[in-house]
Amino acid sequence: MKPAFPDLIGNDRLRARLAEDIRSDRFGHAYILEGADGSGKHSFALRIAAALACEHRTEDGFPLPCGNCPACRKILSGNSPDVITIGRGDKVTMGVDVIREMHADVFVAPNELSDKVYIIEDAQTMTVQAQNAFLLILEEPPAYVRFLLLCDGSAPLLETVRSRAQTLRTEPIPPALLADYLARTEPAANILRNGNPEEFAEWIAASEGSVGRAKMLLDPKKRRPITDARDAARTFAELAAAHRESTRVLAFLASFGQKRDEAIARLSVMLVCIRDLILLKQTEDAPLCFFYNREEACALAYRFTAPDLLRYASGISDAMEALRRNANLRLTLMHFAMQTGLLS
Numbered sequence: 333m334k335p336a337f338p339d340l341i342g343n344d345r346l347r348a349r350l351a352e353d354i355r356s357d358r359f360g361h362a363y364i365l366e367g368a369d370g371s372g373k374h375s376f377a378l379r380i381a382a383a384l385a386c387e388h389r390t391e392d393g394f395p396l397p398c399g400n401c402p403a404c405r406k407i408l409s410g411n412s413p414d415v416i417t418i419g420r421g422d423k424v425t426m427g428v429d430v431i432r433e434m435h436a437d438v439f440v441a442p443n444e445l446s447d448k449v450y451i452i453e454d455a456q457t458m459t460v461q462a463q464n465a466f467l468l469i470l471e472e473p474p475a476y477v478r479f480l481l482l483c484d485g486s487a488p489l490l491e492t493v494r495s496r497a498q499t500l501r502t503e504p505i506p507p508a509l510l511a512d513y514l515a516r517t518e519p520a521a522n523i524l525r526n527g528n529p530e531e532f533a534e535w536i537a538a539s540e541g542s543v544g545r546a547k548m549l550l551d552p553k554k555r556r557p558i559t560d561a562r563d564a565a566r567t568f569a570e571l572a573a574a575h576r577e578s579t580r581v582l583a584f585l586a587s588f589g590q591k592r593d594e595a596i597a598r599l600s601v602m603l604v605c606i607r608d609l610i611l612l613k614q615t616e617d618a619p620l621c622f623f624y625n626r627e628e629a630c631a632l633a634y635r636f637t638a639p640d641l642l643r644y645a646s647g648i649s650d651a652m653e654a655l656r657r658n659a660n661l662r663l664t665l666m667h668f669a670m671q672t673g674l675l676s
């Protein structure tokens with residue numbers, strides 16, 4: 333049998349498991365699909381909806397979804413009235429009004445298909461009130477309804493919501509697979525790979541295992557802030573390994589600029605960098621997310637003790653948390669540097 337979801341790459345086990353649930357009619361009413369922003373959760377969700385409706389769903393020899401039957405085509409082009417995407421619009425959170433509107437629609441039978449699929453984007457932003465309203469539907473949904481809750485992490489969801497859904501996690505696509513896929517499908521990627529292998533490797537690493545992010549970063553203007561953040565993370569790791577060169581540390585802190593969101597984004601790249609080094613302390617074969625040159629990463633990891641790296645990781649997490657709670661940017665960075673021993 334052909335692999336399920338043939339136009340996606342990576343996440344082989346997850347794809348096989350979902351296909352099995354669908355083919356054997358064991359697909360549940362609600363799934364939480366966790367994965368980083370831009371990791372293709374929406375594409376995945378659309379393909380799940382198509383697989384549920386595909387006219388060749390139970391036939392051998394067809395990939396799931398086939399992509400060619402009328403049901404598949406309508407769903408994959410975003411034109412099925414029975415596959416409904418719900419989001420928070422331009423608001424920070426998803427309020428109870430959004431869920432109430434959905435509630436009214438849920439009890440209207442599907443137009444054309446046997447299932448009605450609701451794709452809920454950024455489900456982690458539902459307010460508690462919204463989640464409680466959602467629970468009322470989730471407790472006794474009509475037999476034809478399926479919910480796909482997409483989120484970057486399910487922790488903000490109430491336990492009562494999580495316990496009524498199956499949680500699945502999409503994993504980042506391994507760099508080599510992502511590189512081959514992009515070189516095959518994006519002419520610009522192939523040119524970059526042949527013309528400037530170093531920049532190609534940097535771009536693949538900055539994509540963090542996401543096809544969507546990689547495509548966005550094909551534009552050098554969009555890639556620039558990300559590569560700047562990666563350079564900053566490397567500078568940080570060097571400074572931390574070199575033990576307290578206060579002039580350089582202060583210059584590094586000043587390079588953060590004034591914008592809170594950008595500072596949080598930089599810190600999160602630093603965290604990915606430090607996590608790689610922590611993993612390398614366990615085993616030199618560890619899967620890496622930040623570094624693409626394993627030798628360089630191993631040499632850097634060698635210069636740290638494991639407790640040092642853990643202290644930096646927790647310091648970065650604390651700083652990100654403080655900034656999200658609106659703490660003063662300069663003071664937070666200074667506190668971070670003192671607390672971790674970067675400055676003494």
Ligand SMILES: [Zn+2]
Binds near residue numbers: 386388400404
């Ligand atoms: Zn089909």
